[in-house]
Amino acid sequence: ATESEEKDLVIIGGGVAGYVAAIKAGQEGLKVTCIEKRGTLGGTCLNVGCIPSKALLNNSHLYHQILHDTKNRGIEVGDVKINLEQLMKSKDTAVSGLTKGVEFLFKKNNVEYIKGTASFAGEHEITVNLTEGGEKTVVGKNIIIATGSEATPFPGLEIDEKRIITSTGAIALTKVPESMVVIGGGIIGLEMGSVWSRLGSKVTVVEFLGQIGGPGMDAEVAKAAQKVLKKQGIDFKLSTKVMGGDASGEKVKLQVEAAKGGKEETLDADVVLVAIGRRPYTAGLGLENIGLETDDKGRLVIDSEYRTKIPHIRVIGDCTFGPMLAHKAEEEGVAVVEYIKKGYGHVNYGAIPSVMYTHPEVAWVGQNEQEVKASGVKYKVGNFPFTANSRAKTNLDTEGFVKIIADAETDRILGVHIIGASAGELIAEGTLAIEYGASSEDVGRTSHAHPTLSEAFKEAAMATYGKAIHF
Ligand code: FAD
Ligand code: NAD
Numbered sequence: 001a002t003e004s005e006e007k008d009l010v011i012i013g014g015g016v017a018g019y020v021a022a023i024k025a026g027q028e029g030l031k032v033t034c035i036e037k038r039g040t041l042g043g044t045c046l047n048v049g050c051i052p053s054k055a056l057l058n059n060s061h062l063y064h065q066i067l068h069d070t071k072n073r074g075i076e077v078g079d080v081k082i083n084l085e086q087l088m089k090s091k092d093t094a095v096s097g098l099t100k101g102v103e104f105l106f107k108k109n110n111v112e113y114i115k116g117t118a119s120f121a122g123e124h125e126i127t128v129n130l131t132e133g134g135e136k137t138v139v140g141k142n143i144i145i146a147t148g149s150e151a152t153p154f155p156g157l158e159i160d161e162k163r164i165i166t167s168t169g170a171i172a173l174t175k176v177p178e179s180m181v182v183i184g185g186g187i188i189g190l191e192m193g194s195v196w197s198r199l200g201s202k203v204t205v206v207e208f209l210g211q212i213g214g215p216g217m218d219a220e221v222a223k224a225a226q227k228v229l230k231k232q233g234i235d236f237k238l239s240t241k242v243m244g245g246d247a248s249g250e251k252v253k254l255q256v257e258a259a260k261g262g263k264e265e266t267l268d269a270d271v272v273l274v275a276i277g278r279r280p281y282t283a284g285l286g287l288e289n290i291g292l293e294t295d296d297k298g299r300l301v302i303d304s305e306y307r308t309k310i311p312h313i314r315v316i317g318d319c320t321f322g323p324m325l326a327h328k329a330e331e332e333g334v335a336v337v338e339y340i341k342k343g344y345g346h347v348n349y350g351a352i353p354s355v356m357y358t359h360p361e362v363a364w365v366g367q368n369e370q371e372v373k374a375s376g377v378k379y380k381v382g383n384f385p386f387t388a389n390s391r392a393k394t395n396l397d398t399e400g401f402v403k404i405i406a407d408a409e410t411d412r413i414l415g416v417h418i419i420g421a422s423a424g425e426l427i428a429e430g431t432l433a434i435e436y437g438a439s440s441e442d443v444g445r446t447s448h449a450h451p452t453l454s455e456a457f458k459e460a461a462m463a464t465y466g467k468a469i470h471f
Pocket of ligand 2: 184185186187206207212213215278323324356357
């Protein structure tokens with residue numbers, strides 16, 4: 001094995017958390033190395049997560065709209081077909097463009113990129129099993145672990161990524177399955193369920209809880225989302241648990257049962273998507289060699305400055321606490337380097353938006369109504385429907401609403417919840433409002449361009465402290 005010079009910082013994992021930290025470190029003048037085993041940079045998000053899923057969501061939406069939503073607009077179309085191979089190729093183009101872009105940014109910011117699998121040999125030494133063959137020892141004054149997460153498996157259902165799939169299989173199917181059962185009605189289940197439903201699969205979502213959307217979604221919004229997705233053809237079995245499955249026959253058979261026990265049923269499917277959450281990934285890191293342990297959920301334990309009990313080893317992104325989101329990982333990538341270089345950094349975990357990229361989109365930031373209620377704070381709610389928004393009307397896309405929750409005494413905005421076209425873009429304004437501690441009146445008295453969807457945000461704010469004009 002060869003040994004390299006000692007670096008100021010060595011980063012394990014070139015996902016969003018790791019690559020952002022690497023670029024930031026380069027910008028700060030640190031000597032930095034990033035080790036990634038995948039062969040490309042960008043991690044789950046760029047390679048098999050955010051980016052490919054959004055490419056498929058966008059194009060499948062376009063197809064679905066051409067099929068079902070053109071005539072009333074005065075657009076007559078002829079023979080519309082899906083070319084799945086080309087659909088996948090266009091997704092791959094987006095992915096490779098972005099992953100190569102990160103590689104370019106590494107060069108631009110003097111980040112050393114090593115392709116290989118890293119494991120701890122000591123508290124400062126990392127052994128890299130090089131992708132091209134051989135080994136190398138890398139020594140770091142500081143080390144960041146950013147090894148991400150993996151799909152949580154479903155006991156008894158073996159993933160082959162063809163018939164029993166995770167999201168990774170769901171972005172790469174070579175044929176539109178006739179039927180698909182999705183286990184888990186969280187973000188992945190609903191996004192990937194939407195893609196294949198739009199392309200022609202009969203999709204059934206089985207969710208253990210009484211509400212779709214996964215953790216964090218406001219109950220009123222989740223109900224509205226379920227209603228529209230149902231209208232688009234997705235079936236839901238809520239408060240239902242999967243007991244087991246059998247993939248030996250032509251169809252996969254799943255035994256499901258009411259969550260509280262009782263009614264049993266067997267569901268047949270050509271493809272089963274397992275989407276019951278993700279878990280931290282730290283396998284093969286050699287944590288035992290340096291005495292680092294994970295908690296009961298597999299997360300590496302850190303303090304408020306991302307330090308493990310070995311202070312020069314820090315952890316960011318999906319493999320530690322917090323929501324498993326790319327933009328959360330990105331914020332941590334910047335903050336952790338600031339801690340290393342300057343001794344201070346900051347991430348506001350109360351102002352991290354969530355977006356589900358279905359159509360309509362669902363987006364939120366801050367607390368949902370269930371959480372505010374449970375906290376005991378007196379609150380008020382302003383609601384504004386897109387049916388009353390002029391731009392939504394011109395777009396013939398009026399599904400959904402904006403809901404703002406504010407403190408009844410101070411008028412400070414506590415949560416913003418949007419279901420509607422472009423909710424994922426609109427939520428940026430809500431995030432900024434929460435970041436700056438805005439009151440609903442601050443937003444309601446801010447001029448918003450007409451006609452735009454953002455006026456629904458302003459009017460929901462007006463409805464929180466007074467009355468909306470257009471509803
Ligand atoms: P990862 O992106 O998982 O990166 C970790 C990297 O470390 C991997 O590339 C891995 O190969 C590497 N690695 C692991 N161990 C080693 C080792 N020992 N040596 C070398 N390298 C190693 N989030 C959003 O915010 N918006 C979205 O729209 C969104 N969509 C998603 C869609 C899907 C289908 C999925 C699965 C996830 C999605 N996410 C989304 C979540 C997002 O992908 C993650 O939150 C994000 O990728 C976390 O970044 P990370 O750097 O912590 O981990
Ligand atoms: P999730 O936690 O969002 O949802 C999982 C769902 O599965 C929950 O509703 C849960 O109640 C249900 N569930 C769990 N066990 C079950 C069982 N045995 N039977 C039936 N239902 C069960 O997880 P996910 O959708 O797998 O996504 C994983 C992670 O990836 C999340 O943290 C998510 O934030 C992230 N992600 C984000 C985006 C985005 O930001 N647009 C997109 C995809 C993934």
